[in-house]
Amino acid sequence: MKRIVIICEGETEQEFCDKTLTNHFQSMEIFLHAPRIKHSNGGIVRWDRLKKQIETTLREDRKAYVTLLIDYYGLYEKYQFPGWTEAQTIVNKTDRMRFLETQMQLDIDEDLRYRFIPYIQLHEFEGLLFCDVDVFKQVIPQEELVGMQELVEVISGNPNPEMINNSPETSPSHRLLRIIKGYNKIVYGNIIAETIGIETIRTKCPRFNEWLTQIENIVE
Numbered sequence: 001m002k003r004i005v006i007i008c009e010g011e012t013e014q015e016f017c018d019k020t021l022t023n024h025f026q027s028m029e030i031f032l033h034a035p036r037i038k039h040s041n042g043g044i045v046r047w048d049r050l051k052k053q054i055e056t057t058l059r060e061d062r063k064a065y066v067t068l069l070i071d072y073y074g075l076y077e078k079y080q081f082p083g084w085t086e087a088q089t090i091v092n093k094t095d096r097m098r099f100l101e102t103q104m105q106l107d108i109d110e111d112l113r114y115r116f117i118p119y120i121q122l123h124e125f126e127g128l129l130f131c132d133v134d135v136f137k138q139v140i141p142q143e144e145l146v147g148m149q150e151l152v153e154v155i156s157g158n159p160n161p162e163m164i165n166n167s168p169e170t171s172p173s174h175r176l177l178r179i180i181k182g183y184n185k186i187v188y189g190n191i192i193a194e195t196i197g198i199e200t201i202r203t204k205c206p207r208f209n210e211w212l213t214q215i216e217n218i219v220e
Contacts, residue, residue, distance in 0.1 A: 001030070001031050002065070002218050003030075003031045003033070003061065003064040003065070004030055004031070004032050004066075005032075005034075005061070005065070005067070006021070006032060006066075006067050006068065007034075007037055007053060007054065007057070007069070008034050008069045008070075009037060009042075009043065009068075009069060009070040009071055009125075010036065010040075010043060011036070011042060011186050012125060012126075012186050013034075013069040013070075014034050014036055015186055015189070015190045016125065016189070017034035018034055019190050019194060020193050021198075024198045030215065034069075037050060038053050044079055045079070046078075046079050046080050047080050047081045047082060047107075050068075054068075054108060054116060055108060055112055058108075058112040058115055065115045065116070065117060065215070066117070067117035067118070067211070067215065068117075068119050068120070069119065069125065071120070071121050071125060072097065072120050072122050073123045073124045073173075075120070081103070082100075082103040082104060083100055083102075083103030084100070086099070093123075093163070094122070101118035101119065101120060104118040105118050117211070121162075121207075122162045122207055123163075123164065123165060123172065124164075124171055124172045126171075126173045126176055127161045127163075127164045127172040127205075128162075128193065128196075128208060129161070129176070129193060129196070130158060131161055131200055131201055131204045133151060133152055133155055135192060136151060136180075136192065139188075140188070140192075143181070144181045145180060146178075146179070146181045147179030148179075150175065151179045159204070160204065160205065160206065161204055161205055162205045173185060176188075
């Protein structure tokens with residue numbers, strides 16, 4: 001059985017891996033373990049700390065592959081990710097993510113990097129939830145779904161939910177706080193994701209689909 005370790009930025013991503021991705025990969029005989037970033041208090045840390053956790057995990061389990069589930073939203077220069085300054089000159093966000101991911105991989109120990117699959121979610125994990133209006137109606141009580149008009153506009157205006165942008169007013173998580181009264185990102189986020197289903201998310205979110213495909217195609 002293939003083993004994959006997904007280092008998660010926070011509890012929401014960890015729950016998504018434990019509840020949704022684990023079931024998806026089990027049918028492919030891929031064992032998934034999803035720890036959170038160490039010493040982060042549920043957020044991102046400097047690259048040198050994350051790099052240490054990646055390399056330590058790769059050294060401790062010589063047959064496991066390691067990847068990440070971290071958001072581009074909230075990443076800043078102060079976290080000192082490799083290639084950051086040059087990446088900011090790349091206008092196309094998909095190309096920018098690929099550049100950053102390449103620089104991350106090149107910064108990992110040469111003997112270990114072939115088992116590291118770098119991944120940055122554009123822009124936030126919560127963006128993956130904006131795939132289907134009907135799912136929101138199905139799982140969120142009507143009295144709590146207070147921003148239906150905004151929800152419809154966001155989904156209809158963003159055929160690729162990964163491109164929902166990343167300002168404090170327009171990021172996916174901030175939109176959900178307005179759309180759902182009393183929104184709890186851990187509880188609601190994973191209920192919505194499970195109901196949507198991996199295949200629908202993959203169809204709507206190309207970068208996420210590419211990431212899962214890389215994991216699925218790992219050769220023992």
